[in-house]
Amino acid sequence: MRYEFGCKVSVATTLDEGFVVGMRSFPGNPYDGHTLGPALEQVAILTDQHPDLAVVDRGYRGHGETRTRVLISGTRRGLTPRLVADLRRRSAIEAEIGHMKTDGRLSRCPLKGTIGDALFAVLCACGHNIRKILAHLRTWLAWIIAVLSTPKIPQHQRYVPAEPV
Numbered sequence: 001m002r003y004e005f006g007c008k009v010s011v012a013t014t015l016d017e018g019f020v021v022g023m024r025s026f027p028g029n030p031y032d033g034h035t036l037g038p039a040l041e042q043v044a045i046l047t048d049q050h051p052d053l054a055v056v057d058r059g060y061r062g063h064g065e066t067r068t069r070v071l072i073s074g075t076r077r078g079l080t081p082r083l084v085a086d087l088r089r090r091s092a093i094e095a096e097i098g099h100m101k102t103d104g105r106l107s108r109c110p111l112k113g114t115i116g117d118a119l120f121a122v123l124c125a126c127g128h129n130i131r132k133i134l135a136h137l138r139t140w141l142a143w144i145i146a147v148l149s150t151p152k153i154p155q156h157q158r159y160v161p162a163e164p165v
């Protein structure tokens with residue numbers, strides 16, 4: 001099967017902020033469930049923490065992962081409200097992948113071979129994280145400018161409404 005990128009790429013992001021904590025390419029046509037273990041291993045190496053929870057799509061059934069709790073989308077039985085919310089949060093990750101394909105040019109890999117695929121995937125993840133950090137910094141800077149540009153009104157000029165009788 002031909003992929004948009006040229007090979008299968010696994011993307012591991014944080015559930016809350018959407019920062020990429022692992023991105024790995026897999027040559028050939030591996031089954032999704034067989035890519036989960038190596039992807040979680042990469043996340044553990046890069047972050048020095050083994051993930052407690054992985055939220056994946058239905059292609060990961062039969063994954064065989066035992067150290068990490070794996071939530072497969074579409075399952076609702078026996079889940080706490082927090083885990084149901086985490087499953088719903090997975091849909092936001094699909095948008096992050098879409099941004100990586102358009103903004104980060106993940107849709108086409110200009111580098112040759114399997115090493116080129118692996119390098120380009122990691123570079124796209126770095127670019128995505130940098131764009132997210134810059135967006136946070138722009139928001140923070142706009143807030144600081146708004147606070148500093150707010151005119152200071154002396155206490156004796158402030159309007160204080162009278163109390164109702």
